[in-house]
Amino acid sequence: MKKIGKEQVRKARQTLAKYKEGKAVLDKRIVSNEQWWKLRHWGEIGYDKDDTRPMPASAWLFNSLANKHADAMDNIPEPAVLPREKSDEEVAKQLSLILPAILERCGYEKLYSDGWWYKLKNGSMCTAVVWDPDADGGMGDIAIRNADILNLFWEPGIKDIEESANLFYVTLVDRERLNLMYPELCGEEPESVAGGTGNVEKYKTEDKTDDSAKVEVVDWYYKKTINGRKQLCYCKFCGDRVIYSSEDDESCADGFYKHSRYPFVMDTLFVQEGTPCGFGYIDVMRDAQMYIDKLSQVVLEHTVMMSRKRYFIRQNSAVNEAEFADLKNRFVHVAGNLGEEDIREIKAEPLDSSVMNALSLKIDELKETSGNRDFSQGSVSNGVTAASAIAALQEAGSKLSRDMIKGTYFAFQQVCYLIIELIRQFYDTPRSFRITGGYDAFDNSAIKEQNRELFGVQLGTKKPVFDIVCTASKKSPFSKASQNELAKQLFQLGFFNPETAVQALGCLAMMDFEGKEEIERVIRDNAGMNEVKI
Secondary structure: OOOOOHHHHHHHHHHHHHHHHHOHHHHHHHHHHHHHHOOOOHHHHOOOOOOOOOOOOOOHHHHHHHHHHHHHHOEEEEEEEEEOOHHHHHHHHHHHHHHHHHHHHOOHHHHHHHHHHHHHHHOEEEEEEEEEOOOHHHOOEEEEEEEOHHHEEEOOOOOOHHHOOEEEEEEEEEHHHHHHHOHHHOOOOHHHHOOOOOOOOOOOOOOOOOOOOEEEEEEEEEEEEEOOEEEEEEEEEEOOEEEEEHHHOHHHOOOOOOOOOOOEEEEEOEOOOOOOOOEOHHHHHHHHHHHHHHHHHHHHHHHHHHHOOEEEEOOOOOEOHHHHHOOOOOOOOEOOOOOOOOEEEEOOOOOOHHHHHHHHHHHHHHHHHHOOOHHHHOOOOOOOOOHHHHHHHHHHHOHHHHHHHHHHHHHHHHHHHHHHHHHHHHOOOOEEEEEOOEEEEEOOOOOOOEEEEEOOEEEEEEOOOEEEEEEEEEOOHHHHHHHHHHHHHHHHOOOOOHHHHHHHHHHHHOOOOOOHHHHHHHHHHHHHHOOOOO
16 A cells, blocks of 8 residues: 555645745745846835836846855855765765766756855755756766745744755646656546646746646655654655655665755855745845935936926917927917016926935945945045055955855755765766766765674674865956965065975965965975975
């Protein structure tokens, strides 16, 4: 008898409905943030459709997010795998070469870029690390994808998704495509696979979408404790019909993924208590952006009034109004005498300076609260011309960016851990990777759990464990120039002179910069070649 059937799926759907209700406010905020991002925020502010006043949508908020994203792209993380035991050093070196190859194969740089846009807008990004059994011609391989938080549902009130009793990821699939993917559903009653489309909140897109032919396919992850050990279980269903259940799959006796973790990694910008999702820069800046645009509306409206003169004309005036309104006419006819009271210009008073001051203050407020000051974009105050001074200002102004990028590095470590665990579970067949120096084959034999024995006595099992260290892939021209400048300074100061190797190594011991170990090695090699004792 199957462990997961229609009754269990119906209960899961009820749980999904509760989870959806719990994150309804978050879903609406994400949809609203997308409108602010697209400069369509007047509809979010609320306005009269019959209002003919100008509705400016300045891009101060957009510019701030674009600069934050550029900072993130200058510091794409790269993994380095370190062993916890000396016996695992060789396999750790192999993994340090293989992980970047897997990330490149999955298009991680594009995922990183798209994820950062999502994180800046909404406060969180979610990365899914799963096993795709159809990849590589059916041999299967690791797949990394960005998960839309609108489609992800967890237990309300928890801060870490690992604490959630269930985790649902809902996707909309065309019904015909679903029947091709899973032919066994074709014979089912329409009601049993009528998943509907009501669980996933929709974005306000420019395209006219029709979801009437789509159904919801749900990936349901949940955890069970079996023999004192937590196991991750997985079920895919549509409507009331089970498509796949790991509990009814004999090959998943130890759990769907043996690492027993949900295959989703959350990366949060500004943390909130009681939820795994944070809030983003749009949530911080939208108030200032709203008043910038409202004040700009006042300025533009007044500018139009000042530039387009209007007149009072007496009811029985002798002026030909049609000729007076047509600027092409060189002559305007009047009947009888034209008095000063017949026509009078409506005077528009100059705009009070307090309006412009308030507008400038709101722009400065948005820059300050987002950490997007002028020097962070390359502009500096008058009088600052020295390269070192400009670099110091830019470095000081980038501390907020460094802080939020560091949070992404923590999440990236978890992504790498999940990749290693999937390698440990599924890479039974050797895989070929193109790495520096040629092609290498790798399988999971060296990182699988192994029996340990001494003099024929079983000492239990050993599972190689690794630590992940993230470093920034230097994409910024300024970072490269700074590194090159440091190398020239070390050369000019005589650090590579074998006769001063002892002093140079002593000085390096007090310094901290990237690549320091390589410099020390070069100095020691130079000293050894010239028979200088260190």
